[in-house]
């Protein structure tokens with residue numbers, strides 16, 4: 001909600017003075033917090049772009065296909081706070097909502113995911129808080145990705161501030177799969193038997209994407225070998 005909108009409500013007498021005060025007091029810090037998360041996204045994106053550039057100089061190919069970033073919506077934040085029974089405060093968001101800032105890195109090949117994650121985590125300003133490897137342990141529905149929760153510093157006038165960012169690394173094939181699966185997951189009013197059937201079909205597709213990814217890597221490596229190049 002924008003400050004201007006709140007003021008309009010207030011002027012029209014819809015909000016009581018104390019409610020107005022409370023909302024208004026919270027809006028400025030919240031806007032500031034969101035700006036910090038946007039900065040953290042920029043920092044992490046830049047780190048990946050630098051790695052991509054360096055890698056492409058060295059090996060003549062780009063490990064990263066695309067980077068998609070997003071800031072969690074206010075609704076999404078409120079929903080998660082409610083689910084966790086937490087108050088709507090800047091402190092609660094910073095401490096407990098680890099995916100306000102999200103960076104998704106999409107690679108052609110699975111091995112590049114580990115290479116990029118390793119390179120990121122080796123950087124001395126990055127703090128790893130959590131790692132979930134859904135390649136080694138795919139989810140029951142077939143989902144595969146590498147998830148990291150990291151803290152990255154942003155440099156402000158008053159000094160540096162560490163912000164949490166959720167990084168998801170996955171292959172192009174799995175990103176294609178996850179997009180469709182996400183749609184199914186949030187479809188309401190779908191008959192249970194249809195849901196079950198489609199979930200099974202999607203599971204089969206996830207297994208196919210894993211096989212496709214493995215085969216594409218093999219072909220790439222064979223090609224490098226035939227050209228007398230280092231496998232990368």
Ligand code: GTP
Pocket residue numbers: 099132139141143147168177178179181182
């Ligand atoms: P969240 O409350 O969803 O953040 O759960 P979590 O803390 O268990 O996190 P997890 O690392 O498992 O998942 C975080 C994010 O990864 C989700 O918000 C999705 O963007 C993505 N994700 C995880 N599992 C799936 C899945 O089965 N399908 C799809 N399409 N995306 C998934």
Ligand code: MG
Pocket residue numbers: 099
């Ligand atoms: Mg999440």
